[in-house]
Amino acid sequence: MFKKILFQLHWFLGITAGLVLLLVGVTGAMLSFDKQLMTLINPHVMRVQQVNEQRLPMQELIDRIAQQEPLKRIAAITIDADPSRAAQIGFALPPEAKSKRGFDSQYVNPYTGQLLGKAQGEAFFLTVMKLHRWLALDEVGKQIVGASTVTLIFFCLSGLYLRWPRKVLSWRSWFHLNFKRTGRGFLWDLHSVIGTWCLAFYLLSSLTGLYWSYGWYRDMLYQVTGAEKPEHMRERKKEQNGPAVAENKSKPNKEIPVPPSNANQIWASFMSVGANFQNVSFRFPEKPGGDITISYLKKAAAHDYATDKLSINSESGAIIKQDNYQDRSAGQQLMNSIFALHNGSYFGLTGMILMMLASLCMPLFAVTGWMLYLDRRAKKRALQQEKNQLSSNPVATATSQPMLIAFASQTGFAEQLAWRTAKLLQHAGLPIAVKSLADMQHHQLANYSQALFVVSTFGDGEAPDSARHFMKAFAQQNTLRELRFGLLALGDRQYQRFCQFGRQLEDWLQAQGATTLFERVEVDQQDKAALNLWRSHLSVLAPITGEQLIEPDVFHEWTLRSRVCVNPDGVGMPIYRLELTSEEKLPWEAGDLLEVLLPDEKTRRQYTIASLPTDKSAQLLIRQVQLTEHNEARLGKGSGWLTQYLPLGAEFKARIKNNPEFHLPATAKPLILIGNGTGIAGLMSHLKQRIAQGNHCNWLIFGERNLEHDFHYGNELMAWKKQGWIKQLDAVFSRDQVGTSSNEKHYVQHRLQQRAQQLTEWVEQGAAILVCGSLHGMAGEVDAVLRGALGEEQVDQLIAQRRYLRDVY
């Protein structure tokens, strides 16, 4: 249960926060080498030719800059030990921009003092940084990024738990990516194995990233490490608490920094302690006589942010304070390394590259996570369809002992095959009970004399999660001597323990005294031959017909040839008759469906085909569906597209869907066709087929609202009546009766009730009954009339003999 909840949370947060993390990851990767990239794209600004042995003395450098920019005040200078690098000057921002932190930054040639201008790309990286830290949305964005960062920690930990392999000590089960795997297995591998590779990096970057997201987290880190907060943070806190500065959070009375007039002396003081520097930044005081703060990185520094600090008095040039990285406490060093840990530079260039690659992988998780989610959803939907079809068939209520079909499935395929198997057997007349092993105890198996097991193998040769308890209790003694069983084991040969759980289950069943109905069938992925073998075993148990266990997912191009509204002035929603053709010579028979793939390439809609291949086109009858969403009316996704938006002559994807539950054998015996609304489509194809076979004995009961507007295919039907192809035609129009002497709405079920005598006679002569149209209202009412007139037993028999078939929706 815990695992299930964790999984649900993992995917739900994944498909939401995952998208934010995708952006944060990619922008983070872009920022990894921003300095290097900036140098690369600004060779004439950030790099210089070394023209002298020595750089200009600091005072001369300052004076020459001041000559070129007399109106600007130098607030900071950064000098790099690399002789080919330009020095960086930070000019104080003008008073109106006082509240902003930072400087107006330019580069200068340290040998000549010539200003080289600004570097290109700063604005770009600033935008990337804003996206990375707060999605460029200020406070709201900051909160979203903060929450997503917390979620990333959750993904790491829950992901680790969810993928915990059975062989914990085997490095392969943790880190090996098998490129031979395909489909869902490969997606899962990409998600979980690469996730494991990246796990430490994500934990590191998220645990450090929270430092910038939440004040409480920052405070906590300082408290735990015992480190001292930097001055600007303490000041900010004071300001926020102090009433005097409540309206103005910027520093009060901020002065323009003053460059010193004895810079050479200051440089000498610095060099007395920092001669071995990699780069050094001088920050000038805001008041004359104040201290200059110097931050420098030694050549042997632990990492790029392990800087030493120095304060020098701007007048005397005396060193006031020295604060070396290596002299700080471990906690303080850690807090000074937060950014280096965040971007991996704490571990040098390798760390930076690995962190960048891990960040670049972030989209992979979002994409594979979404794909796994969509795949699971599609499977769930397909499964629901299978279940619906089964439960709407009344045979399920038969009283004789049912055959058990038990499944154990992780991602839904075994479950789908179990329901399909059930459907095939049920249609062949066997009473069936479908159960998940998750809901079963061992001793319950003794209640059945025949059972089929459809089980997959997951993880590293393990049972699917839902069947783990069944596995755990395997040692229990139980006697199943009466049980005969068949077993379909699903697996993938790319895994070392192929179909392991299926094999284990079979061994256990046999150890309990159960005997096999036929040899275990093992399926490698979706191997058709193995599935056909399973199907042929089923045909020994019962005379199954029609449908394959899995259908090929091949769609063809179809063209919309014509579209006519058949009830222009009717009171109901408009119904359109569509004519469609395909270049392929695709066969179908009466009762089959056309499954249309909508433009999003995922959504499918099924419509009963009203014509036969001999008509040279597939005809559909589609009623527009109107939905109201947020007080706005819109057309149904499938019906709206096909009846309104798809242009005439346009191509789209569709496939013929075999619908064996609605197929009829060719026979001269009578046929009763009952339907309403667009349900006439399915009845039309059957009538056409009957006529083609030369079978006259057809009785149609059709219902709609008004004769004048809603007698779909009325002309053809009347003509067939006249020619004798339809023996009896009962068209019932509910709205036409209002205001007449009966003044009651009559529907097809009422007409059928009136003709109960005739119904009994036809059924006695061997008639089959087809029902096509509304599930709600019509189909249930018709079923009740049939049961009332013929009796429960006879209706159940008709179903078992496949003489009572329905295509209802």
Ligand SMILES: Cc1cc2nc3c(=O)[nH]c(=O)nc-3n(C[C@H](O)[C@H](O)[C@H](O)COP(=O)(O)O)c2cc1C
């Ligand atoms: C993460 C993962 C692990 C798997 N492990 C195994 C395995 O160890 N042995 C095996 O034969 N098949 C393995 N498979 C393949 C599945 O058993 C196979 O895809 C099956 O059709 C899934 O059925 P289900 O959807 O009912 O769970 C694995 C599949 C995935 C996605």
